[in-house]
Amino acid sequence: AQKVTQAQTEISVVEKEDVTLDxxxxxxxTTYYLFWYKQPPSGELVFLIRRNSFDEQNEISxxxxxxxxxxxxxxxxxxxxxxxxxxxVYFCALASNTGNQFYFGTGTSLTVIP
Amino acid sequence: xxxxxxxxxxEVTEMGQEVTLRCKPISGHNSLFWYRxxxxxxxxxxxxxxxxxxxxxxxxxxxxxxxxxxxxSFSTLKIxxxxxxxxxVYFCASSPGTQVDTQYFGxxxxxxVL
Numbered sequence: 284a285q286k287v288t289q290a291q292t293e294i295s296v297v298e299k300e301d302v303t304l305d306x307x308x309x310x311x312x313t314t315y316y317l318f319w320y321k322q323p324p325s326g327e328l329v330f331l332i333r334r335n336s337f338d339e340q341n342e343i344s345x346x347x348x349x350x351x352x353x354x355x356x357x358x359x360x361x362x363x364x365x366x367x368x369x370x371x372v373y374f375c376a377l378a379s380n381t382g383n384q385f386y387f388g389t390g391t392s393l394t395v396i397p
Numbered sequence: 398x399x400x401x402x403x404x405x406x407x408e409v410t411e412m413g414q415e416v417t418l419r420c421k422p423i424s425g426h427n428s429l430f431w432y433r434x435x436x437x438x439x440x441x442x443x444x445x446x447x448x449x450x451x452x453x454x455x456x457x458x459x460x461x462x463x464x465x466x467x468x469x470s471f472s473t474l475k476i477x478x479x480x481x482x483x484x485x486v487y488f489c490a491s492s493p494g495t496q497v498d499t500q501y502f503g504x505x506x507x508x509x510v511l
Contacts, residue, residue: 326504384453
């Protein structure tokens with residue numbers, strides 16, 4: 284079974300604080316792909332990152348960083364020095380060749396307070 | 398390059414009416430996905446096309462829903478007859494390869510069935 288769990292439903296932080304969004308996944312496949320998407324209040328879904336299961340290197344893109352740990356089946360997302368524009372719902376997703384779809388988590392709603 | 402285009406952006410209709418949602422995927426993309434997003438159920442995959450052929454329609458709620466992809470640049474999702482419980486945001490997404498590739502989402506169609 285494929286499953287993505289985002290246990291944090293809502294998070295509020297004060298601007299400039301760092302915040303980590305958790306993502307835990309389940310899969311029996313050895314080859315799989317993990318994704319993060321952002322859904323701002325305007326409603327569109329914006330792609331942030333795609334990682335495959337063979338690449339465990341952490342990734343940094345500006346204020347965003349991702350920590351992929353196969354040992355704990357986690358793919359956590361950290362925003363450093365958060366800004367009001369980071370306020371959005373963030374979705375983690377899993378895909379593999381044995382399933383015909385993305386398995387989305389339920390999302391984490393992040394509010395950055397000025 | 399243009400992203401995924403959806404129309405209409407908003408649709409309000411009365412119960413029992415037919416509703417047709419339209420999607421133009423990114424040129425050159427081989428896969429197209431229709432999703433429904435509600436507060437209660439989150440993001441649900443309705444149907445997945447690859448090279449214009451439906452690969453997985455297990456998420457289509459019932460016979461009232463149908464989807465077509467007559468060519469590589471156009472897809473429709475039809476609901477007939479519509480019911481109030483169909484009210485949701487419907488997203489179309491496309492990807493360059495298969496279901497494990499990054500999906501790029503359209504802006505969504507907000508459907509309200511009265």
